[in-house]
Amino acid sequence: MHLxxxxxxxxxxxxxxxxxARELAGRCDYLAGGTDLLPNYKMHLNLRPHLIALxxxxxxxxxxxxxxxxxxxLADLEADPEFRAAYPGVADALGEVATPLVRASGTLGGNLLVETRCFFFNQSYFWRSSLGFCLKADGDKCHVVPQKERCYATFSGDLAPAFLTLDAEVEVAGPSGRRRRPLSELYDAAGDGxxxxSLAPGELVVALHLPxxxxxxxxxxxKLRVRPSFDFPELGVAVAGRWDERSVDRLSLAVGGVETYPRRFDELTxxxxxxxxxxxRVDELAEAVLRKVRPVHNTxxxxxxxxxxVAVYVRRALAEAREGGAAG
Ligand SMILES: Cc1cc2nc3c(=O)[nH]c(=O)nc-3n(C[C@H](O)[C@H](O)[C@H](O)COP(=O)(O)OP(=O)(O)OC[C@H]3O[C@@H](n4cnc5c(N)ncnc54)[C@H](O)[C@@H]3O)c2cc1C
Ligand code: SF4
Structure with missing residues (x-):
């Protein structure tokens, strides 16, 4: 494989x-750490002739x-003890992204926007050509759910679920100026996969804001993954909240690694x-989340x-959050 x-x-x-990005519309990608984009380019996945380095x-x-x-x-966030202590769920997720070497180059923006994954997509051009490609790159059919005309590739970033539980907001810049909106709205659940x-063409993610x-x-x-040394998530469950033995004051739960976008379950919490x-109550919550998610066979x-x-990890995440107490 070559670039x-x-x-x-x-x-x-x-x-x-x-x-x-506006001048090069449709012919460019933003390049941050390149740890996701460049391996995909080597596999000839949705190549663009111009890269805008950030x-x-x-x-x-x-x-x-x-x-x-x-x-x-990501390594700079991970190296900050104050940041890790303030956001223990994010600290967990940071330590689970790829390897230390990848985290030295990989960035927050690239992680939030990491390409979705599928074993019919993350393959060489030659491999994909033998199957006639697929909807997500160069082809016109899906090999996972052939009767539907949409893509079910899996969102595999570790940080989004953790930041979703914290009500983070994303700041975006585009040709018509800047805007801020909840991180959950960055992912367009109504799209075709x-x-x-929900970014308009050429829009740039500038920062994430934490209340x-x-x-x-x-x-x-x-995080559930096959090889703990560096694999992408097959499932990621994030929880955050405030509670004591008498009452829950706040509780938020988000899941990634099982569907096309990371998802928060406020209606269940x-x-x-x-x-x-x-x-x-934790058991009921765990079973309710299990009933909501719809993974497909593409990892x-x-x-x-x-x-x-999902149910096992919801129980584990909450049990450990209970034991860990509130962060400083
Ligand atoms: C071996 C290996 C293992 C990995 N394992 C994991 C893992 O376990 N968990 C995980 O979450 N990730 C994993 N990754 C993926 C990747 O390394 C990380 O998600 C990383 O954080 C991506 O950041 P980046 O800066 O390198 O993104 P890039 O590759 O530079 O960009 C990724 C995408 O985001 C876009 N983009 C980047 N920044 C912006 C911005 N500011 N505004 C608009 N668009 C932008 C790019 O155009 C591109 O489409 C792995 C990668 C490798 C190579
Ligand atoms: S889910 Fe279907 S369309 Fe999407 S990458 Fe996989 S095979 Fe391609």
């Missing part, structure tokens, strides 16, 4: 990056407890507010196994 030639652009401001845009770097720049390397983000109330909650992220978090582990493990 085809491309033209590299190196803007130094958000405005310049967005202007370039590494020189200062506004995209840096982090505090309130804001993380989109091009901030190929269009799976003051996100700090100091109990939190955990539990809100009935638990104001009452003690008993083992029975290594069988969908029924991944679905059943």
């Amino acid at each position: 085809d030639p491309f033209e590299l652009h190196r803007p130094t401001s958000v405005e310049e990056a967005v202007r370039l 590494g020189d845009v200062r506004e995209l770097r840096g982090h505090s407890l309130d804001r993380v720049g989109a091009a901030e390397p 190929i269009r799976r983000l 003051r109330a996100a700090r100091g909650q109990r939190g955990r992220y539990k 809100s009935p638990l507010l104001g009452a003690p978090l008993t083992t029975d 290594f582990l069988l969908p029924d196994y991944r679905r059943r493990m």
Whole structure:
């Protein structure tokens, strides 16, 4: 596998990056750490002739407890003890992304926007050509659910579920200016699986903002994967909240790695507010989440196994969050 030639652009401001993306509409991708995009390019997956590198845009770097720049390397977040202590679920997730080497280059923005995965998609051009390709790249049919005209590739980023539980907001810049909206709205659940983000063409993720109330909650992220050394998630469960032995004040739960987009389950967690978090209630919640998710057979582990493990991981995440207490 080789990397085809491309033209590299190196803007130094958000405005310049967005202007370039508008001029090169349909022929460019943003390049952050490149740890997802470039391996995909080597497999000739949706190649573009122009790459807009984000590494020189200062506004995209840096982090505090309130804001993380989109091009901030994951290793820099992981190395900050104050950040890890304030957001224990995110800290778990950071430690689970790929390997330390990948986390040294991989960024927050790239992780939130990581390409969805499927074993008919993450293959060489030669491998895919033998099957006549698929809807997501170069073809016109889906090999996983052939009777439907949409893509079911799996969202496999580790950080999105953890940040979703914290009510994070994403700041986006585009030709018509800047806007901020809940992170959950970055993922377009109504799309066809190929269009799976609500970003307009050329829009750039600038930063993630964390509300003051996100700090100091109990939190955990539990990940199921085949090889613990570096595999993508086959399932990721994040929980965050505030509770004591008498009552639940706040509880949020999000799941990734099983469907095309990461999903928060407020409709299942809100009935638990104001009452003690008993083992029975946790069991009911775990079974309810299991009934909601619909994995398909496009990753290594069988969908029924991944679905059943959802309940196991919800129980484990909540048990560990209970033991861990509130973060500092
Ligand atoms: C061996 C290996 C194992 C991996 N395991 C995991 C894993 O376990 N969990 C996991 O979550 N990931 C994993 N990854 C994927 C990837 O390394 C990480 O998700 C990483 O955080 C991606 O960040 P990046 O900066 O390298 O993204 P890039 O590859 O640079 O970009 C990814 C996508 O996001 C877009 N993009 C990037 N930044 C912006 C922005 N600011 N605005 C708009 N678009 C943007 C790019 O155009 C591209 O489409 C793995 C990768 C490898 C190679
Ligand atoms: S789910 Fe279907 S369309 Fe999507 S990548 Fe897999 S085979 Fe292709």
